Amino acid sequence: MTILYSKKVMQEFTHPRNMGEIKDADGIGKVGNPVCGDVMWLYIKVRKNTKGQEIIKDIKFKTFGCAAAIATSSMITQLAKGKTLKEAEKITRNDVADSLKGLPSIKMHCSNLSSDALKRAIEDYEKKKKSKKEIKLQMEYNPGLQKYEPRLSVKKKNKK
Amino acid sequence: MKQIYLDNAATTRLDDEVLKAMIPYFNEKYANASSTHFMGQEAKSALEKSRKIIAKEIGAKNHEIIFTSGGTEANNLALKGLFFWNRENGTGKNHIITTRIEHDCVLNACKWLEKQGAEVTYLDVDAEGFVNPEELEKAITDRTIVVSVIHGNNEIGTIQDLEAIGKICRKKNVLFHTDACQSFTKTFLNVKKQNLDLVTLNAHKIHGPKGVGALYIREGIKITPLFHGGGHERKLRSGTENVSGIVGFAKAVEIAKKKNNERMTVLRDKIITGILGIPNTKLNGSRNKRLCNNVNISFNNIEGESIGGYLETFGICTSTGSACASHSLETSHVLKAIGLLPVQSNSTLRISISKYTTEEEINYLLEKLPKIVEKLRRMSPIK
Numbered sequence: 001m002t003i004l005y006s007k008k009v010m011q012e013f014t015h016p017r018n019m020g021e022i023k024d025a026d027g028i029g030k031v032g033n034p035v036c037g038d039v040m041w042l043y044i045k046v047r048k049n050t051k052g053q054e055i056i057k058d059i060k061f062k063t064f065g066c067a068a069a070i071a072t073s074s075m076i077t078q079l080a081k082g083k084t085l086k087e088a089e090k091i092t093r094n095d096v097a098d099s100l101k102g103l104p105s106i107k108m109h110c111s112n113l114s115s116d117a118l119k120r121a122i123e124d125y126e127k128k129k130k131s132k133k134e135i136k137l138q139m140e141y142n143p144g145l146q147k148y149e150p151r152l153s154v155k156k157k158n159k160k
Numbered sequence: 161m162k163q164i165y166l167d168n169a170a171t172t173r174l175d176d177e178v179l180k181a182m183i184p185y186f187n188e189k190y191a192n193a194s195s196t197h198f199m200g201q202e203a204k205s206a207l208e209k210s211r212k213i214i215a216k217e218i219g220a221k222n223h224e225i226i227f228t229s230g231g232t233e234a235n236n237l238a239l240k241g242l243f244f245w246n247r248e249n250g251t252g253k254n255h256i257i258t259t260r261i262e263h264d265c266v267l268n269a270c271k272w273l274e275k276q277g278a279e280v281t282y283l284d285v286d287a288e289g290f291v292n293p294e295e296l297e298k299a300i301t302d303r304t305i306v307v308s309v310i311h312g313n314n315e316i317g318t319i320q321d322l323e324a325i326g327k328i329c330r331k332k333n334v335l336f337h338t339d340a341c342q343s344f345t346k347t348f349l350n351v352k353k354q355n356l357d358l359v360t361l362n363a364h365k366i367h368g369p370k371g372v373g374a375l376y377i378r379e380g381i382k383i384t385p386l387f388h389g390g391g392h393e394r395k396l397r398s399g400t401e402n403v404s405g406i407v408g409f410a411k412a413v414e415i416a417k418k419k420n421n422e423r424m425t426v427l428r429d430k431i432i433t434g435i436l437g438i439p440n441t442k443l444n445g446s447r448n449k450r451l452c453n454n455v456n457i458s459f460n461n462i463e464g465e466s467i468g469g470y471l472e473t474f475g476i477c478t479s480t481g482s483a484c485a486s487h488s489l490e491t492s493h494v495l496k497a498i499g500l501l502p503v504q505s506n507s508t509l510r511i512s513i514s515k516y517t518t519e520e521e522i523n524y525l526l527e528k529l530p531k532i533v534e535k536l537r538r539m540s541p542i543k
Contacts (some may be wrong), residue, residue, distance in 0.1 A: 062541035
C-alpha cells in the first residue's frame with residue numbers, strides 16, 4: 001500500500017492534524033457515501049479579521065475512508081485554516097493532491113473529496129447566516145403592533 | 161523496520177529446501193525433457209518423479225496429473241477444455257454450475273464462456289460461505305457438463321464439503337471440478353474419497369515457486385487443450401515443461417507436514433480470539449471448517465485499507481477484503497455473496513499466516529491492531 005502513496009500522504013495519514021469535531025460549528029460540510037467507501041465531515045468556525053473579512057478561524061474533520069481520504073482531510077484543514085472564505089472556496093482537488101506530493105490516479109476521484117467538503121461547509125455557513133438575518137429582521141419588523149418584538153410565526157417568510 | 165508477512169493467501173515464501181532442489185535444474189540438468197539423449201532423459205525422469213509425488217498426495221494415478229503454469233491456467237483449462245470438447249463432439253451439453261465465491265479466474269472464465277454459448281449457473285452460498293447441496297442438485301440438468309466449486313476459499317477461508325458435493329455429482333452423472341489452490345496440503349484432499357474428476361493445484365501457495373501448477377484430470381475424461389504445439393503433457397498442454405519449477409512443486413508437497421497445519425491452527429485461533437476482543441468486530445467465513453491459515457474480519461465503521469495501511473507502517477503486511485487498494489474499486493464479490501453490505505466489506509482485513517509465522521509476530525500484531533482500530537474509529541464520522 002505504501003508503494004502507492006507518497007511519504008507525505010503516509011505522514012498525514014498516520015499523524016493527521018485537526019482531527020475531531022467542533023461542537024458549535026458555524027458550518028458543516030458532509031460529503032461522500034459509505035457505499036463507495038469514503039465519508040468526510042468538515043466543521044468550520046468563522047470569524048472576522050482586522051480588515052473585516054470573514055476568515056476560517058478553526059477547522060476540524062472526521063473521516064471514514066482509506067489512507068488517501070484521511071490524508072486529504074488533514075491537508076485541507078491546514079490549507080484552509082486562517083484563509084478568508086473567498087480564498088478557501090478556491091482551493092481545488094489538485095491543490096490538495098499537490099500539497100500531498102501527488103495521489104495515485106485511482107484515488108483522485110473517490111478519496112479526494114476534501115475540497116468539496118470545504119465548499120459545502122462554507123455554503124452551510126452562508127445559509128445559516130442568511131436565515132439568522134431573516135430571523136433578526138422578523139424580530140425587528142412587527143407591523144401589527146408597530147413595536148420591536150420577536151415573532152415566532154412569520155407570514156412573509158417564504159421569500160426566495 | 162520489522163517485516164511481518166501475513167499475506168500468505170496471496171503467495172508464500174519459497175522454502176529453502178525447495179530452492180535447493182530446484183537449482184540443479186537451472187544450470188546442470190537443464191535439458192529439455194522431450195529430448196531423447198541422456199541429458200533429456202535425466203530431466204524427464206525428474207519430471208515423472210515429481211508427477212508421482214503430486215499424484216500420490218491426492219490419491220491419483222501419475223498420468224492423471226497435467227502440469228500447467230499455475231492455478232489460473234489449470235482452472236481455465238478445466239472449464240474451457242470441457243466446454244469446447246463437448247461442443248466439438250456435439251454432445252448437446254453446454255451447462256456449467258459454479259458458485260458466487262469462486263476465484264476471479266473461474267468466474268471470469270465462466271463469463272467469457274457465456275459469450276461462447278455456455279449456460280452458467282452461479283450458486284448462492286449461505287452466510288458462512290457454504291454451498292447448499294440441495295440447491296446444487298436442483299441446478300443440475302441433462303445439459304450440465306461440470307460442477308466447479310472452490311475447496312478452501314481464498315478470502316474467507318471456508319472449506320466446502322467436497323465429499324457431499326462429489327456424491328451428488330456422481331449420482332447425477334456430471335463431472336466435479338474443484339479449485340484446491342488454497343487448501344492443497346492444508347486439509348484432506350483425495351480424488352477417490354471425494355469423487356473428484358478434476359482438481360486445480362498450484363505451487364506458490366505452499367512454499368513452492370510461482371508459475372507452476374497442475375490439473376488433475378480423471379482417466380477417461382476428455383478435454384480440448386488451450387494450447388496447441390508439440391503435444392506435451394498427453395497433448396493436453398503443449399509447451400516445454402518447466403522442469404525446475406515442477407521439481408520445486410513436488411519438493412514443496414513432499415515437505416508439507418500435518419504438524420505445521422496444527423501449529424498454524426493454534427496461531428490462527430489466537431488471532432481470531434484476539435481480534436474479536438475488539439468491540440464491534442465480526443469474523444467472516446466458517447469458524448470451524450476453515451483453512452488453518454486464514455483470518456478474515458470486518459471491523460465496521462472504519463476502512464480496511466486504512467487499517468492495513470497503518471499496520472504497514474509497523475512492517476505488517478496484510479490484505480483488504482475490498483479491492484480498494486488494488487486496481488479496481490469494486491468491493492469483494494465473496495463478501496457480497498455472504499451478505500455483507502458494501503460498508504462492511506470495505507471495513508474488512510484478511511490476515512493469512514504460514515508455517516514461518518511466529519508467535520512473537522502475532523503478539524506484535526495483537527498489540528498494535530486494537531490501538532489502530534481505536535484511533536481510526538475516533539476519526540470516523542460513522543457510528
